[in-house]
Amino acid sequence: MVIGIIGIVYIFLILAAYGYGVKTLLFKKNFSKSSYKLALILFWGLVVVTTLASFASLFIRINWEFQLFLLSGAILIILLIVKKPITFQNNIFKKFTLSQKIGALFLVGCLILTLIQVVQEPTNPDTGIYHAQTIHWIESFPVVPGLANLHERLGYNSSWLILNAVFSFSFLGIQSFHLVSGFLFLAMVLSFYQGVHNLLAKKFLLSNFIRLGFFLAAFFFLFDQVSSPGTDMPATLFIWFVLAESISLLENKTDLLDSREPLILSLICVFILTVKLSTVPILLLPLLWIIYKLRKKSFNQIGQFVLLSFVIMIPYIVRNFVLTGYPVFPGFPFDLFHFDWALPLDRVKEERVVIHWFAMLSRVPLEDFLSMSLKDQTIKWFANLIPRYKAILITIPVGVVFNLFLCVFKKWRAFIRENVGLILLLLVFITGDLFWFLSAPSIRFGFGFLLGSVFLVLFPIVTFLANQLEKFQGMAVWFILIAFVGLALINFRTAIHYKDFSSVILFPKDYPTWSSSPCEFNNFHLLCQANYNSCWYSPFPCAISGNMHIEMRGSDYRDGFRQVP
Template sequence: MVQLLILWGYIFAMNACIGTGVLKILEKCIYGWKNTSSSEQFAVSWTELAGVIAITVYAEIVSLFGAVGQIAHLLLLGLAAFFTLWCRTTIRKIAGKILRILFSWDGVLYLCLILLTALFASRGLQHTDTGIYHAQMIHWYEDYGVVKGLGNLQQHFAYNSSSLAYAAVFSMKWLVGQSLHGTNGFLQAFLVVWAVRGLRGFWRRKNHLADGCRLAILIYALVVSERIMSPATDFSSMYLVLWVICIWADLLTSDKNAELMQIHGYALLSVAAVFVATCKLSAGCLVILALYPFVKLLRRRQWKSIFIYIFCGVLVLAPWLIRNVLISGWLLYPFTALDLFHVDWKIPAEYVQHDSDQIKVWGRCLYDVARIDESPLSWFPVWWAEKRREEMMLLIGNVIALAGLALGGVYTVFVRRGNLPWDKMMLYVATLCSIAGWFLTAPFIRYGLAFLLLLPCMVIGEWIRPIRMGPVRIVSGFGCVGVFLCLGMFWDYYVLFNLVWIKQNVGSRYYMVQQDYDLPKVYPYEIEGGLTVYIPKQGENISYYAFPGDAYQSMAERVKMRGENIRDGFMMK
C-alpha cells in the first residue's frame, strides 16, 4: 500500500505538470502567444485528464523507436520539470489547493477513500485478460516498444490498447525492480475522490445531470474494486468514459455567458473521446460528441481553432494507428473491412475474422463461431438467461430509463414547446449509440458497463430538479424510483461482495509493497527461427515474467521469426 500511495502521488504530480503545460500550449496556439491570459483557470480534473492523454501519446510515440523504459521516463521527467518552471504560478496554485483540501475535515474523508482504494489495488485477484496478454504487452513496451508482427505470436497483442502504454510508463521496473501495476488504481482513487467532492454542492445546484454521472463513477468503483490491481484495459477505458462524460455534463451547467469557452471545453473533450477510442474500440461511439463543438466552431468561423483541435485528434490517433499496422498489418484490428496494407507480417484475414467473430459470439453467450450470423431475436434469450440477477436488474433499469428519457423528450418538445439543448442531446446520443453498438457487437457487460450505469444515473439526475409537478413528472418519478431500485440491487450485491473481500484479504502482507504478478508454471517452446517462448502448463495464464510468452501453443506453432533477432518481429509460416 505504501509503495502504491507514493506511486499515485508521483503519477498525480506528473499528470498535473504535463497536463498544465499541454493545456497552456493549446491556449497559446488558439489565443496567441502574446496573449497575457494563463491557464490558471484550468481545474485539476482538466490538467489530470490532459496529462493522462499526453503521457500515453508520448509513450506510444517512444515505443515506435524503442523501449518505454528508464531513458524514456527520464526524458518525460525533464519535460515535466520544464513545464513546472514555465507554468509555475498555475502549478503552485494547484499544489496549494490540494494541500488545503488534504488538511481539512473533507481531506480526512478523501484520505480514507484513497487508503481503501490502495487496499484493493495492493492485493487480490488478477483479471483473466491480464494473465492472457495485458502483463505480457506491458513487458513488450518495457523491453522493446513494438516489433513488427507481434500479433502473429499471439493475436491478443494486436488489440493494442493505448492504456497499456500509460501503465508501462509508470510500471517503474527500472527503478524498483518490480513491474508495478497501479495506474488503474490511481484512476479509481482520483475519480472517486473527485466525484465525492463534486457531490458536496448537490443541494446548491438546480441541475443534477453531472451528479448522476458522479454517482455512476462511485457505482463503477464498487464493481471493479476486487480486481483493480490489474492493468485491465476494460477498467481504464470505462473510467475514462465516465470522466469525459461527467466533465461534459458539468459544462452543461456552466455560465452561458462564457459560451465560447464552453465550446472550447467541448472541443477538448472531443479530443479526449478520440483518445478513449484508442483505449477500447468498443467505446468508439463516444467520438460522436465531436460533432457539436465542430458545428459550433464552424458557425463562428473559428478556422484556426478547428484546425488545432483536428490536429490534436490526429496526434492522439496517429501513433496508435501506426502501432496497429506494425503489430498486425491492419489499420484497425480486428476489422477486415479496411484492408490497406500488404506487408509480410500481416495477420491473415481468416484469422482476424475468426477472432472478431469469436469476440461477438462469446459476448452473446453462444460460444460457437458457426452461430455468428444469428439474429438478435435468436441469441437474445440465450444471452439473457446467462446473466446474473444483479446484471438483469441493471439492464431492466436501462430500459426504464430509456422510456423515461423518451417521455421527457416528447413532453418538452410537443407539450411545453421547448427546445432541447444540443449539447445535452449529443451527450445522450453518444451514450445511447454506445449502448446500441455494445449490444449489437459484443455485449459483455464489462465492455459497456460505464454506459449502462451512466444512462439510468443521468436520467435520475435529470428528474431531481425543481420543476412544477404534473402528470408527466409524476409518471416519470415512478419510473425513476424503479430505476433506483434496479440500481440498488446492483450496488447492494457489490457492497456485500467487497465487504467479504476485505474480510478475506485484510490480513495479507501487502501493506508496504504491491502484490506482484502471478507466477504460473510454464514450459519452453522453440518457434521457427530459434526463439524460445514460454507456454503455460495449465490454462491460459502466462502473466508477466515468462517472457516472451504465448498463452496458446496453437498460436506459437503457426508463427516464425522474420529475421535472426527478436526485434525483426514475427510472421506466419
C-alpha cells in the first residue's frame, strides 16, 4: 500500500505538470476561474500524456525509456513554465458547517477504503483475458502488426491500456503495477465531492445534485473495478465528468463562443472515444458546440478543435491499422488497404456478432441467439437483469414522461425555459443509451450514458423542489448524510474481509498467475491459457489457443503475425 500511494502521488505530479504546462501554452486566454479546477488540469494532463505515449508506441516500447522522457519533460515544464506556486479553485476545506464536517469525515473513510481496494488483486475477468497481456505487449514491443491474429481482443485498441503501461513501472523488476484506475477513481470522487460539499451548504444547483449522484454511483457500481486496468470504469467516469462540467457551464452562463472551457471539454470527448469505442455518441456534445458556433458565425476555436482532435486520433487510428488492418476495430468490416497482417473479414464480422451476443445473452448458445428475433432477445435479456438494473432502465422512459407531464405547471415550464440546454444533453445521453443497447447491452458497458440519463430526468425535479420548498432543503441535507453513512458501511463490509491485509501494506498485489500449456501455431509455438480463456500478465507471450493458420511474419515477435490458408 505504501508503494501504491507513492505511485499514485507520482502519477498525480506528472499529470498535473503536463496538464498545467500544455494548457498554459495552448490556452492562455479566456479562462474563468473554474477552468483551473484541479480535476480539469489532471484530465488535460492525462490526455496529453496518453497521446504522447500513443505516438511513442508506434516506434518504441513503453518502458523505462519513455518514462525517462516523460519525467524530463515534467521537470522542464516546472522549471520553464511554472513561475509561481499554482493555486487551484478548491473550496472543500474552507468554512465547514457541521454537516460538511460530517460529510468530510465519511469522505476520508471512503478514500481510505478506496486505497485499500486499489492495491488488491485485479478481479475484472477481461483483465485476465486481454487487458494484462495487452499491457505486457505495449511494455515489451512497439505496436505489433497483426497482433489481433493471436486473439481478436488483443486488437481492442484502447489508449487507456497504453496509459497503464506508462505507469506500470515494470522496468523496476518488482511487478507491473495497476494503479492508474485507482488514481482516476480517487481524482473523480474528489471532484464529484465538490458538489456534495456545496449541497451540504444548501447550494441547491443541478450540477451539485448531479455530482452527488455520480459520487454515490461511483462507489456503488464501480468500486470493485479500481484495482483493474479495465476500460469500462474510466470511460464511465470520463462521461460523467463531461456531463457535470457541461451542466456547470450552462448554470454559470458561460460564453460558449469565446470561452475555452467548451473547447477543452470537447477535446476530452474526442479522447474518450480512444478509451472505449462504444462511447462514440459522446461526440454529439462537441458537434452541438460547433453547430452553435457556426450558427452564431463564430469560427474561432473550430480550427483549433479540428487540429487537436486530429492529433489525438492519429495514433489511435494508426495503431488500429497496425494491430488489425482496419481503421476501427471492432465494427468496420471493410478491408481498405489489404495489409498482409489484416484479420480476415469473416473474423471481423464474427467479432461484432460475438460482442453483441456476449453482452446480451451469453448463457444462450450463439446459434440459438442468432435464431431469435430482436423482440425475443430483448424480452429474455431484460428478464435476466437483476432488479436494480431493471430499475435503471425503467427510470429513463418513465422519468422523461413525468418531466413532460410536469409541463402543465407554469413554474416548471419557466424552469425548463431557463435550463433549455438540459434537453439537448438529455437527447445526447438517450442517443448513447440506444447505441449501447444496439451494440453491446451489458449494463457495465453502459453505466456512463445510462446513469447520466437517469440523473438528467430525476435531478432537475429535485433541484426544482429544493429551490421551491424550504422544508425540502433540510430533507435533502439529511438524505445526503444518511446516504454517506450507508455508503461507508457498505464499503467497510467490502473491505473488512481482507484477512491478508498485511500482505499489501508495502506492495500492491500482483496479477494472479494461472496455469498454461504449450500450443502450436504455423511456424512458432507459445504458451496458451488453461483456465477460462485467461492468461493474465504472465506467462508472456500467451495466447488463448493455438492455430495452425497463424504464422509469424518474420523471425521476431515485433515483425507481427498473419493468417495463412
